[in-house]
Amino acid sequence: MTKLFIDSDVIIDLFMNRKDFVHSARHVIGMLEAKKAEGVTSSLVIANVYYLLSKHLNKKVALEVIKKLTSIFYIIPIENSNVLEAVNNPGKDFEDTLQYLAAISAGCDYLVTRNIKDYKENDACMPILPEYALSLLSQ
Numbered sequence: 001m002t003k004l005f006i007d008s009d010v011i012i013d014l015f016m017n018r019k020d021f022v023h024s025a026r027h028v029i030g031m032l033e034a035k036k037a038e039g040v041t042s043s044l045v046i047a048n049v050y051y052l053l054s055k056h057l058n059k060k061v062a063l064e065v066i067k068k069l070t071s072i073f074y075i076i077p078i079e080n081s082n083v084l085e086a087v088n089n090p091g092k093d094f095e096d097t098l099q100y101l102a103a104i105s106a107g108c109d110y111l112v113t114r115n116i117k118d119y120k121e122n123d124a125c126m127p128i129l130p131e132y133a134l135s136l137l138s139q
Contacts, residue, residue: 002037002109003106003107003108004032004039004112005099005102005103005111005112005125006039006041006045006112007045007096007113007114008045008049010112010114010130011049012049013114013130014029015049015053015057015065016053021114021130024130024131024134027130027134028137029072031133032072040103040106040108041069041074042075042076042077042078042098042103044095044099046069049062049065050063053065076102076105077102078102079102082098082101085097085101086098091118091119091120092117093118100125100127103125104124104125109126110136111125111127111128112128112129112130113130116129
């Protein structure tokens with residue numbers, strides 16, 4: 001089964017109903033709920049999502065979203081080795097590098113994000129847009 005790491009921007013798009021992006025985010029996450037692929041995200045993404053939703057909505061809603069996410073995603077840690085590698089090779093964005101290295105460590109096939117320009121193309125875990133993830137899962 002295809003393993004997709006979902007970045008925080010895609011999850012935030014859905015739960016904050018971001019006009020230009022909510023449609024693809026809803027469908028990608030819906031496909032994961034339907035078990036068309038294995039959904040993976042990191043504890044760092046969960047923390048970022050909680051923080052943003054608690055600020056823009058409220059803490060109760062943020063906690064409900066986190067609970068829902070734990071039923072959809074396998075949540076992976078950011079390992080010490082990921083941090084050390086990111087420190088030595090930070091890329092364009094340190095946090096994105098951490099996510100990417102965690103996704104590779106977890107054996108993810110793709111990293112689904114709207115921010116593909118900050119990720120290296122790599123056969124181990126290709127960064128893709130949500131729309132491309134939808135086309136993959138629809139085959």
